[in-house]
Amino acid sequence: MGAAACAEPGPGGPLTGPSPAFRPPRDDFPILSRPVNGQPLVWLDSAASAQKPRIVLDAMRTFAETHYANVHRGVHGLGHAATEAYEAARNRVAAFIGAAAADEVVFVRGATEAINLVAASFGRSTLRAGDEIVLTELEHHANIVPWQLLREASGVVLRVVPIGDDGTVSLDDLRATLGTRTRLVAVAHVSNVLGTVLPVAEIARLAHAAGARLLVDGCQAVPGRPVDVTALGADFYVFSAHKMYGPTGIGVLWGRRELLAAMPPWQGGGEMIASVSFERTTFKKPPYRFEAGTPPIIEAIGLAAACDYLAGLGLAGIAAHEQALRACAVERLRAVPGLRLLAAEGPGERAGILSFIIDGVHPHDIATVLDTAGIAIRAGHHCAQPLMRRLGVAATARASFGLYNTSADVDALAEGLMRVREVFG
Numbered sequence: 001m002g003a004a005a006c007a008e009p010g011p012g013g014p015l016t017g018p019s020p021a022f023r024p025p026r027d028d029f030p031i032l033s034r035p036v037n038g039q040p041l042v043w044l045d046s047a048a049s050a051q052k053p054r055i056v057l058d059a060m061r062t063f064a065e066t067h068y069a070n071v072h073r074g075v076h077g078l079g080h081a082a083t084e085a086y087e088a089a090r091n092r093v094a095a096f097i098g099a100a101a102a103d104e105v106v107f108v109r110g111a112t113e114a115i116n117l118v119a120a121s122f123g124r125s126t127l128r129a130g131d132e133i134v135l136t137e138l139e140h141h142a143n144i145v146p147w148q149l150l151r152e153a154s155g156v157v158l159r160v161v162p163i164g165d166d167g168t169v170s171l172d173d174l175r176a177t178l179g180t181r182t183r184l185v186a187v188a189h190v191s192n193v194l195g196t197v198l199p200v201a202e203i204a205r206l207a208h209a210a211g212a213r214l215l216v217d218g219c220q221a222v223p224g225r226p227v228d229v230t231a232l233g234a235d236f237y238v239f240s241a242h243k244m245y246g247p248t249g250i251g252v253l254w255g256r257r258e259l260l261a262a263m264p265p266w267q268g269g270g271e272m273i274a275s276v277s278f279e280r281t282t283f284k285k286p287p288y289r290f291e292a293g294t295p296p297i298i299e300a301i302g303l304a305a306a307c308d309y310l311a312g313l314g315l316a317g318i319a320a321h322e323q324a325l326r327a328c329a330v331e332r333l334r335a336v337p338g339l340r341l342l343a344a345e346g347p348g349e350r351a352g353i354l355s356f357i358i359d360g361v362h363p364h365d366i367a368t369v370l371d372t373a374g375i376a377i378r379a380g381h382h383c384a385q386p387l388m389r390r391l392g393v394a395a396t397a398r399a400s401f402g403l404y405n406t407s408a409d410v411d412a413l414a415e416g417l418m419r420v421r422e423v424f425g
């Protein structure tokens, strides 16, 4: 990427990012105006959790102040109003991800719970000992451990597609891993460590040609690029609201209607039943069959507001903005002595996530020194220990860009890393 990647600034003045078509709406995010350690906050940890715009916070507060009740229960007016708002939220989420119908959207606690749901329900009911589940080497633990638990319970076999040195997953390697016993392929849409964007539409075609289903972990994709689950051809797609500028405590399992309809419940309790006696219980249709107990009601309102917010800003513009910030950061960080970018470049698209190490400096020390300058990055294994092993490191420092970041944030990061070098010699 040439010098143009860091060209400053576009028509929007100093708040403009390196992609002149997109103006980061920083004023929408109250937290960005608070200092940290006496410095302006530079939030480069959106891949762990994104900050919340006022419109999301206001939507939840207004709902709680004016419409709040439990849902699907009360015959009182507020009960109806809350149920309507909750189901309207489901509709808005469905439209946001291109689902064919709202009943394909199951509200869960987050992506982790969504994958556990699929493993416990689809996995236990349809997979037999010796059936194979194909993962890639770059998966988050949330897309590894539930399948290992299933392996212990059902004897399924896990097969892993290796990644290349550039952090990409090759379709040839996937083809070579698929076999006659493959029943499920489960892959990240975007790596939470390297930003690699996996070719999930092609992966769907290969998985289906092999007679397997495809689950996509969209945690790092939904916040920063247009996602149409139907067009992608996936069978399950999961994500968490808190990474897409929404609240914690809610996420989504999207599943094809016919698959969800054939899946048994995985948790039992109130609201997921049609009738209960001590002899026998019958269950509601999806999505309610999978939403036992009181759901995250206020959070659903917040998630829908986050969808509307992102749709209003335009996901294509956000994607271009974050890619441009990443390209700018690659260029700036290369100038830091002793800094090594990890699998940062190669064919295919990259989202706004970048991992690096500095010779002789532990990633936690990098993050600690940056924090003194108000710059928040993540250091650690990022819940991707198999990927760390593949990269030959125990941990990385990771900068991740959100829609509110600017090229000034990239400058701050580059300067902060120079300071790290000074501190550690």
Ligand code: PLP
Pocket: 047, 048, 109, 110, 111, 112, 113, 140, 142, 143, 188, 190, 191, 192, 217, 219, 220, 240, 383
């Ligand atoms: N998958 C990916 C790619 C992630 O980045 C994360 C969170 O870091 C998860 C799954 C788990 O998300 P949650 O903790 O919100 O369930």
